Amino acid sequence: MMEVREFARYPFMKGASAYAKQSKVELEELLRHSAFYQARMRGKKRVLDSIEKAKVEDNTMATEEDRLQEVLSYPIARILVSCVGDGFLIRRYALAEAKAAYERMQTEKVEVLMQIAEELGVEASLLDGVPSMHFADFLRFTSAMRSKEWKLVNTEVKRGLVSLPKVKFARVLEQALYDKIEDELPLPITKWMLDALKQEVSQLKTLAEEMKDRYRAEELGEVDVESFPPCMKRLVAMAQAGENISHPGRFALTSFLFNIGLSREEILKLFSGSPDFDESKTKYQIDHITGEISGTTYTPPECSTMRTNSVCFNQDDLCKLDWVKHPLIYYRAKMRRKRRQRSVTPSKEGATQAPAEKPGPE
Numbered sequence: 001m002m003e004v005r006e007f008a009r010y011p012f013m014k015g016a017s018a019y020a021k022q023s024k025v026e027l028e029e030l031l032r033h034s035a036f037y038q039a040r041m042r043g044k045k046r047v048l049d050s051i052e053k054a055k056v057e058d059n060t061m062a063t064e065e066d067r068l069q070e071v072l073s074y075p076i077a078r079i080l081v082s083c084v085g086d087g088f089l090i091r092r093y094a095l096a097e098a099k100a101a102y103e104r105m106q107t108e109k110v111e112v113l114m115q116i117a118e119e120l121g122v123e124a125s126l127l128d129g130v131p132s133m134h135f136a137d138f139l140r141f142t143s144a145m146r147s148k149e150w151k152l153v154n155t156e157v158k159r160g161l162v163s164l165p166k167v168k169f170a171r172v173l174e175q176a177l178y179d180k181i182e183d184e185l186p187l188p189i190t191k192w193m194l195d196a197l198k199q200e201v202s203q204l205k206t207l208a209e210e211m212k213d214r215y216r217a218e219e220l221g222e223v224d225v226e227s228f229p230p231c232m233k234r235l236v237a238m239a240q241a242g243e244n245i246s247h248p249g250r251f252a253l254t255s256f257l258f259n260i261g262l263s264r265e266e267i268l269k270l271f272s273g274s275p276d277f278d279e280s281k282t283k284y285q286i287d288h289i290t291g292e293i294s295g296t297t298y299t300p301p302e303c304s305t306m307r308t309n310s311v312c313f314n315q316d317d318l319c320k321l322d323w324v325k326h327p328l329i330y331y332r333a334k335m336r337r338k339r340r341q342r343s344v345t346p347s348k349e350g351a352t353q354a355p356a357e358k359p360g361p362e
Contacts, residue, residue: 002115008067009104011074012097012177013119020071030072031079031196039069043076044200050096051089051207054242054273058100082186083194083201089208091242094181095273102174110166113173120176124169127161131169138162141172141179144244147281212240223260227334229327230314231306232256242273248301248309251289256300256327258290300327 007016030036042059049056061067081093105113110131117124117131122141124133135157142150149155155162164172194201228236235253238245245253250271257267264286271282284293291297303325306312318337324330 002112004064004067005061006112008061008070010101010116011071012101012180013116016071016074020068020075023068025072028192028196030076031193036072039072040076040197040200042069042073043080044204046073046077046097047080047089047093047204048207050093051204051211054092054096054099055103056096056100078181078185078187079189079193080197080200080204082189083197084205084208085186085189086205086208088212088241089204090185091182092208092211092273094178094185095242097181098174098178101177102170105170105173106167108170110169113166113169116173117169117176120173120180122173122176127163130163131166132161132163133172135160135162138164138172141175144175145171147278223257223262224335224338227331227338229319229330229334230316231312232327232331234313235311236270239270240273244274246309246311248306249311250285251298252300252306252309252311252327254286254289255298256331258286258297259299259328260331264290264292302326 002010002013002015004019007013007019010016025036030039045059046056059066059070059073061070077093081089101116105116110126110129113131114124114126122133123137124131126132135152138155139152152162225233225236232253235245235249238249239253254267257270258264264283267286267290268279268283271277271286272279274282287293289298300306301309303312303319306327318324318330318333324333
């Protein structure tokens with residue numbers, strides 16, 4: 001049976017909600033009354049941490065009041081995120097809460113993890129003291145994890161069950177929590193909630209936009225993002241929003257960005273917001289694709305292969321030209337087109353004319 005300390009550490013648990021209800025706090029009081037100002041500030045801090053650090057930082061839980069404040073701050077944070085209503089912030093917040101829980105779960109007894117698993121809908125049992133789950137459930141929660149260690153072929157399966165060490169089981173629960181929070185948000189929001197939290201929501205909305213702008217400005221260096229083919233724009237947006245990208249998508253994006261001039265460090269930073277980000281493994285993969293380890297600098301797959309791998313998105317008119325068969329061809333053609341548009345000169349009649357575009361790549 002979980003105690004108050006666990007509810008404060010894992011406020012997404014049903015027991016935490018029941019514990020909060022014992023205090024008989026009404027929602028309107030929680031969002032308006034001065035008595036709950038500190039809880040609101042802690043809730044706001046949870047969201048700020050998600051924007052700035054992609055992980056909710058620990059808070060003191062020494063006293064009963066501290067623990068109640070921590071429990072109450074969780075629904076406040078969820079309401080704030082829902083009031084902002086930005087998909088980037090929802091994913092970023094889900095990631096931050098999941099990462100914080102993962103760090104805590106690694107230090108817990110396995111029995112506590114089993115209780116958390118039940119709450120998150122992860123069916124598992126203890127076999128000889130080791131968490132075990134049916135391989136179908138294992139695939140359900142690890143399909144977004146790209147490291148080879150999570151592939152079923154690299155995992156021992158006995159009688160249909162996959163046994164996981166505590167740390168790996170905690171990682172499965174992290175993914176389950178991320179999925180749960182992302183699926184639940186945004187919550188239904190009323191006008192009085194928006195009015196009560198108007199100042200906090202305005203600040204968080206601004207900070208979220210600034211973070212997205214900073215990603216675009218810092219992570220992509222001097223390259224011309226507007227000239228990216230639609231597939232690469234979509235993959236960059238997914239990376240910046242903290243969404244998981246398939247292995248073919250990561251390979252295509254990494255090789256594309258490196259070939260147009262981004263450094264390995266800039267590419268690594270772009271992937272750092274991913275829910276399954278592992279710096280050493282991601283760095284190794286980038287170094288391999290860019291030739292630092294392999295000796296071969298790979299280029300992205302052709303458009304036909306991109307379509308086969310389900311990473312071709314939102315084809316535009318330029319994509320559909322017969323000679324545009326590769327993302328790098330698209331990028332160079334779009335750059336040429338933009339240069340020609342900038343070189344337009346006025347005609348004698350006051351109209352503008354540009355040189356006709358060549359029908360194929362140079």
